Amino acid sequence: DVKVTQSSRYLVKRTGEKVFLECVQDMDHENMFWYRQDPGLGLRLIYFSYDVKMKEKGDIPEGYSVSREKKERFSLILESASTNQTSMYLCASSLSLSGVNEQFFGPGTRLTVL
Amino acid sequence: KQEVTQIPAALSVPEGENLVLNCSFTDSAIYNLQWFRQDPGKGLTSLLLIQSSQREQTSGRLNASLDKSSGRSTLYIAASQPGDSATYLCAAGVGNEKLTFGTGTRLTIIP
Numbered sequence: 001d002v003k004v005t006q007s008s009r010y011l012v013k014r015t016g017e018k019v020f021l022e023c024v025q026d027m028d029h030e031n032m033f034w035y036r037q038d039p040g041l042g043l044r045l046i047y048f049s050y051d052v053k054m055k056e057k058g059d060i061p062e063g064y065s066v067s068r069e070k071k072e073r074f075s076l077i078l079e080s081a082s083t084n085q086t087s088m089y090l091c092a093s094s095l096s097l098s099g100v101n102e103q104f105f106g107p108g109t110r111l112t113v114l
Numbered sequence: 115k116q117e118v119t120q121i122p123a124a125l126s127v128p129e130g131e132n133l134v135l136n137c138s139f140t141d142s143a144i145y146n147l148q149w150f151r152q153d154p155g156k157g158l159t160s161l162l163l164i165q166s167s168q169r170e171q172t173s174g175r176l177n178a179s180l181d182k183s184s185g186r187s188t189l190y191i192a193a194s195q196p197g198d199s200a201t202y203l204c205a206a207g208v209g210n211e212k213l214t215f216g217t218g219t220r221l222t223i224i225p
Contacts, residue, residue, distance in 0.1 A: 004157075042216060042217040043203070045212060045213075048211070048212070082220065104146065104160060105150075105157040105159070105214060109159040110155070
């Protein structure tokens with residue numbers, strides 16, 4: 001079974017702090033994704049990566065950056081956290097860029113910015 | 115731009131009944147359609163993936179269908195159980211491995 005893990009289930013940070021969210025997958029998947037989930041808005045794609053050191057902006061990249069130095073690890077960075085970034089963050093992975101692959105999700109990180 | 119809608123937002127059904135969850139999408143040019151389950155405060159669990167060339171997929175008590183021409187997918191759950199209570203999300207594959215999600219249907223199975 002594919003396993004996607006996220007570094008923290010719950011995180012509380014202060015406005016202006018730099019925040020790192022880590023995601024690791026163990027199935028040698030090429031693609032990794034970061035989403036945020038908010039009530040009434042559903043899941044929205046922040047960034048995704050289809051290879052090491054490759055990244056593409058999703059629908060809502062403002063205020064975020066990402067890093068993928070190793071194939072199994074994809075990090076989401078909030079350079080200066082703000083209260084409107086309080087949300088549930090979900091990481092996912094899929095096998096390749098064929099366009100037909102299933103996405104597998106991690107357990108999520110509930111981030112609160114005070 | 116693809117839009118995915120799930121109606122109703124919430125549904126309550128007595129245990130043992132069969133039920134259907136609905137998903138509609140605006141652009142029929144999809145690569146695939148994926149159904150997920152989400153328990154409160156948790157991540158998403160993949161249930162079924164239907165490729166664009168397929169009409170349905172089955173896993174146990176779950177059956178998902180896809181009608182691209184009408185822009186609809188349904189998730190059929192047979193003989194519902196209290197453990198089926200969760201939020202069910204559908205997502206349309208829109209190319210380059212990206213998914214567009216609906217906002218989900220929160221299902222409650224009443225014992």
